Amino acid sequence: MLALGKLLELTLAGHEPSAKIQLTPDGTRLRWLDEGALEVTPPAARDNGLDLLLSAGVHGNETAPIELLDRLLRGIARNELHPAARILFLFGNPEAMRRGERYVEQDLNRLFSGRHEQSSGFEAIRACDLEHLAATFFGKESGRTRLHYDLHTAIRGSKIEQFALYPWQEGRAHSRRELERLRASGIEAVLLQNKSSITFSAFTYAQLGAEAFTLELGKARAFGQNELVNLDLLENALHALIEGRDVISGEPTLDGLQLFSVSREVIKHSDSFQLHLPADIENFTELEPGYLLAEDIADSRWVVEERGARIIFPNPKVKNGLRAAILIVPDDGAGLV
Ligand SMILES: O=C(O)CCC(=O)N[C@@H](CCC(=O)O)C(=O)O
């Protein structure tokens, strides 16, 4: 296998490859760009016009998606997968990956869309670098298709194991076609965002015009302990995307895909913040109207008012000013185009 196919090994060891460019026997070019960043270019005759950004390890302890990208890249480097798409592989936070931690100083996935400029330190620099890598990859050329999957796993268990978060931008509708493809990739639910955000997928969606998603693929575990996370459907879909084959076999459908929208984000404002949920509560647990969800400074209270409300990503340990949970409600998909 070509040495650049071992991007994960190189990244975990903190090594730069001696050869930065390599060619597979079928003429695919691999180019190392930066720590944890590798561009794949198919031979011109096979290029189908898709620019596919695949990222994982934005949270360093979310290893199942990191291992998935490693398998894909090794498949390309072994000449087993034959790309028709241009691809940018990114391991988001190499230092956190080496430490097996979500982040080193601060959550990298809260530093995009310029937020890194108001901050400093390791993750702020990396967010700036990732923005540049993504912007350069997608380039200025119009007429190509831009797609970004930012792969994650969640801190806690979930009633719905594999789900997507679809960013939002003023004046832009969510695409039914993209959701049909996600459904065919094993994604069971999609959360349609309704305001801008400072995550990586929100950046590529709103600033770079890509179709972009955060994919949550099960519970975070250490390297080598992901046998309970079944990514077969997604992996097959990514093979198809990479090789320019249809992901959807048969009639496209949204049947079986649950849609939700954000009702409210619970923001932690102070050290007095208290979240009134059991520590082991699962994502997508339903909460009854009237339930006292959280309390914070100056007697502020979060009481559930919505019918059919569910909770995701509850985390009272986030830094002040950040999202400590999301209350979501079912969505009928009327806004899809
Ligand atoms: O399990 C949790 O509490 C967090 C899981 C996680 O890392 N989720 C992403 C979602 C990003 C998005 O909102 O698109 C995150 O919080 O960064």
Ligand SMILES: [Zn+2]
């Ligand atoms: Zn994550």
